[in-house]
Amino acid sequence: xxxxxxxxxxxxxxxxxxxxxxxxxxxxxxxxxxxxxxxxxxxxxxxxxxxxxxxxxxxxxxxxxxxxxxxxxxxxxxxxxxxxxxxxxxxxxxxxxxxxxxxxxxxxxxxxxxxxxxxxxxxxxxxxxxxxxxxxxxxxxxxxxxxxxxxxxxxxxxxxxxxxxxxxxxxxxxxxxxxxxxxxxxxxxxxxxxxxxxxxxxxxxxxxxxxxxxxxxxxxxxxxxxxxx
Ligand code: URA
Numbered sequence: 001x002x003x004x005x006x007x008x009x010x011x012x013x014x015x016x017x018x019x020x021x022x023x024x025x026x027x028x029x030x031x032x033x034x035x036x037x038x039x040x041x042x043x044x045x046x047x048x049x050x051x052x053x054x055x056x057x058x059x060x061x062x063x064x065x066x067x068x069x070x071x072x073x074x075x076x077x078x079x080x081x082x083x084x085x086x087x088x089x090x091x092x093x094x095x096x097x098x099x100x101x102x103x104x105x106x107x108x109x110x111x112x113x114x115x116x117x118x119x120x121x122x123x124x125x126x127x128x129x130x131x132x133x134x135x136x137x138x139x140x141x142x143x144x145x146x147x148x149x150x151x152x153x154x155x156x157x158x159x160x161x162x163x164x165x166x167x168x169x170x171x172x173x174x175x176x177x178x179x180x181x182x183x184x185x186x187x188x189x190x191x192x193x194x195x196x197x198x199x200x201x202x203x204x205x206x207x208x209x210x211x212x213x214x215x216x217x218x219x220x221x222x223x224x225x226x227x228x229x
Contacts, residue, residue, distance in 0.1 A: 072099035106201035
């Protein structure tokens with residue numbers, strides 16, 4: 001996080017007062033004076049104002065089982081947002097690492113650690129996302145083959161990356177993708193002639209949705225889960 005943001009989040013200083021004390025040379029990070037407000041720091045760093053250590057807030061890492069009809073955005077005029085379901089302080093500092101559609105359920109990761117969420121969402125990291133997809137019709141082996149090989153979606157210049165498909169029953173598959181184009185699952189299934197009835201994300205990277213979380217419930221991630229990214 002930026003040094004000025006971290007200090008204004010943790011002290012009574014406003015963002016502009018924080019900018020002033022940094023430029024004045026009153027702030028040090030791990031013993032060195034830092035005069036750049038945009039300097040990147042993490043809660044592990046020792047930040048001092050005039051030699052007094054500032055207690056930095058703990059970063060937060062949350063998993064939620066997103067219910068239907070709740071949007072993955074920080075504000076929405078019409079629907080409840082996933083952040084509305086979190087009754088915790090300083091909710092506005094949180095963001096969502098990988099959104100789901102209004103009618104998609106399942107695993108959503110929420111944090112105020114931008115570097116951590118970047119490792120989850122940046123295309124170059126190719127994190128696997130596992131979706132349970134329920135279709136209105138039986139799926140053919142040919143359609144599964146096309147998903148596994150990669151196919152061209154409308155208005156896209158390149159084929160989709162090869163996906164992994166595990167058939168659960170005639171109308172249900174587990175689909176693993178390593179990219180995240182807009183409405184990708186629904187568009188891929190539409191491209192092979194299928195309509196998605198239900199979509200549920202159960203895994204991102206190695207983080208699996210906790211089966212004890214009912215729709216709308218959430219919990220903090222364990223230290224081991226945080227370290228997976
Ligand atoms: N793909 C979709 O089509 N929708 C989602 O919510 C997630 C992936």
